[in-house]
Amino acid sequence: MSSPPSSPLTTDRIVIVGAGLAALYAALELAPRPVLMISPEPLGLGASSAWAQGGVAAAMAKTDSAAAHAQDTEAAGAGTVDPEVAAMVTRMARDHILDLTALGAPFDRDPQGHYVMSREAAHSAARVVRVKGDQAGHQIMETLIQTVRATPSIQIIENTEALRLQTEGDTVTGLWIRRADRPSAPVQISCPGVLLAGGGSGGLFAHTTNPPRIRGQVIGLAARAGAMIADAEFVQFHPTAVDCGEDPAPLATEALRGEGAILINAQGHRFMQDLHPQAELAPRDVVARGIFAETQAGRRPMLDTRTALGAEVLSRFPALAETCARAGIDPVKDPIPVAVAAHYHMGGIQTDLQGRASLERLWVSGEAASTGLHGANRLASNGLLEALVYARRAAADIAASIAPPPAADTVPLLHPAFPPATGEAGMDLAALQCLRQTMTAHVGMRRDAAGLTTALRILAQLEVDQAEDEAFLNMCATATLVATSALQRRESRGGHFRSDYPNADPAFARRSRITLDAAHAIRDQVLSTS
Ligand code: SIN
16 A cells, blocks of 8 residues: 555456465366466465365265255354255265366275265264375365366466455456565456455464464455455364464364364363263364363363374374474374364355355355355364355356456466565564454453453554555454454354353344444444443
8 A cells, every 4th residue: 555556457367366275176167267366375385275184074975965964064053054055065065075086186085985084073974075184175285286287277376465356336346466475566457257265364363273374364355345244253263273382273183083082181181071972072162162161271181192093193194293293292102282273264255155245246265255154163174165165156156147258268368567565564563463362362262342342442453553554454354343243242152152141142043244334333332432
């Protein structure tokens, strides 16, 4: 914002913001239609999908069914899952696994060729298709990146981020982008349609399992353009981030508990048995609250894989083995210290069944979207599945809604020349730290009206202080939507726990919807009276 804008560029390409699973898959689904993919980092490095360990939930076994998968999804979602969405997504799951397999995704198979499936929390069956224990996200992404790189209709601009949507009335007509790796002035691009697939919000919190760049920017930029946001208050905290001082915190996949790993505290007590009949395999929000309580009480919760996996933990869960080696933990001999960390945003930009946002010519897929699948608590490994299903649906809807350019194979590549920024100092790291710590302290696992009001006050001040930094304003917008929606939901449900309203209230058994203007109005009213 500190530099004068350069003149707009125009393209016939559909612009895809993001480079994770949803973005790559949508680009392939749209082929041979020309698309431009905006990736804030070199492809593959910074996407949450590449960090996903568990796998993709899909009823592949003869003894399982999409209906049972949908039922588990609704039960975990604690009364706010859209049943039509759950039925559709779980029905589509099998086809997507077969299609990924055909593309070359190396899913684990048994000697008879059947998919090997992991059991994860709150699933009534072993239903998570996986790759080498905890390598699913990484391997699926590698497969798709290779295919995308070999697809001539897909232009990728790396090290570039989206800052703002360009609108005329309620229609998205383009966007503003800039270099993500060095200060540059933004460049305006006019295009026929935009698909946002740029991830969730985990990095808005000081403790997160998400890659460092995933900080609610995409939800924020859509909200600033007027898009409707849904279920913003529902943030999922993963119970077993390895507590080894790293930021982001490395994940210890739930599949470990599916294999029999247990949770103990410093006294060796298996505390989840006191809290839920399914113990370590209770719904994720229940386990997260159990871990959080142990941490708060100073009883150091730990994941104990020793009896269940012995030395096999090292070969069967290579990501965990690497984490432990870095942290100097020997999981064969010792339990692994764990803590909760922000992991997945169930809320996001509201979409319909075709992945359309409330603004015309804007589609969303992946974690940035709120489709109604996850409700208040996402069922494990439904995230990658939702990304696949909605990437395909959004691509089909784009194809049906926007006529392709007449000579698709001659659409030129776009070469934005990013002018150097004048007076741009990069993001204020102290402000970023303040934002993230505020979110963890007041909008995290335990929320109450006083803490949420404090958070809104700090966020309002940060917005004023950082008014020149548009990327920061996008983060603040998402943080404000989360805090405001959490304040409005005066009950506890799924991942949203209010210590001043500790029970679920049937009157709130519905999804929430809010615009950024409405959130600002609520914030201003609350701050003026507190
Ligand atoms: C995990 O592997 O525990 C995470 C999977 C998910 O978030 O769905």
